[in-house]
Amino acid sequence: MPDSQDVRIPTVDVTRPSVARMYDYYLSGKDNFEVDRAAAEQVAQAMPEIRELALENRSFLRRAVRYMTQRGVRQFLDIGSGLPTVGNTHEIAQEIAADARVVYVDVDPVVLVHGRALLGRDKSTTVVQGDMRRPGEVLGHRETTRLLDPTAPVGVLMIAMIHFLTLEERRSVMEELRAALPPGSYLAATHVTGEGHSSSAVEQIEAVYATTPTPIYFRPRQEIAGFFEGFDMVEPGLVTIDRWNPDSDQRDRPRAKAGTWLYGAVARKA
Known part of the structure; x- marks a missing residue:
């Protein structure tokens, strides 16, 4: 069971837009506030295809989870999972392997509240509040260690998350995370790009996200590749998400060119 600190209802800041709640709005969710909707609409002015992009990003997640599960991964750490939506990591993994276990992690307290309400009776899935900038705390959380075997491969998901790290943070965060993962583990991640x-x-979108607690950084492919250092990328490597194994599952084939705003890859720790 979660400790007493975990079960307290966290305070929600509704004075600043939240990345998780903005993403929920892009996906036509209902767990967002006016401040989030206003910020999201500003992003949509610069990127009219933002809703299609959010859907394509979720499609990439599902293809990546199927890929890892089909190769024997039975436990997943979804960092920056956001609010619950259709086609969650545990639903996709458990379609293939009923014994798959998932720990969802997000820094936003709204995710904690809604996630626990959704997953309250699922003994194979849990949600914790944590910051990707402190991977040691995420991996050492009592709920993470309760559910995940530290000696078995883990599928780590950082979908639309690593672009919130500065280049200075990239090395320390990704090195700590990689070092803690056992051989055979995978990393799946997507990152925004201004290329093309x-x-x-790009400047307008960065300005909007600068008003949130988590500024966003658009980067070229070469800089994004650095987040996968120490991992071996699987085919087709680091590509825009519309090109990552598009034919692997007919249910999640890319359907919009909006995917060219994001690079994505799945990589394995040898």
């Missing part, structure tokens, strides 16, 4: 897109649109 208007610089004014």
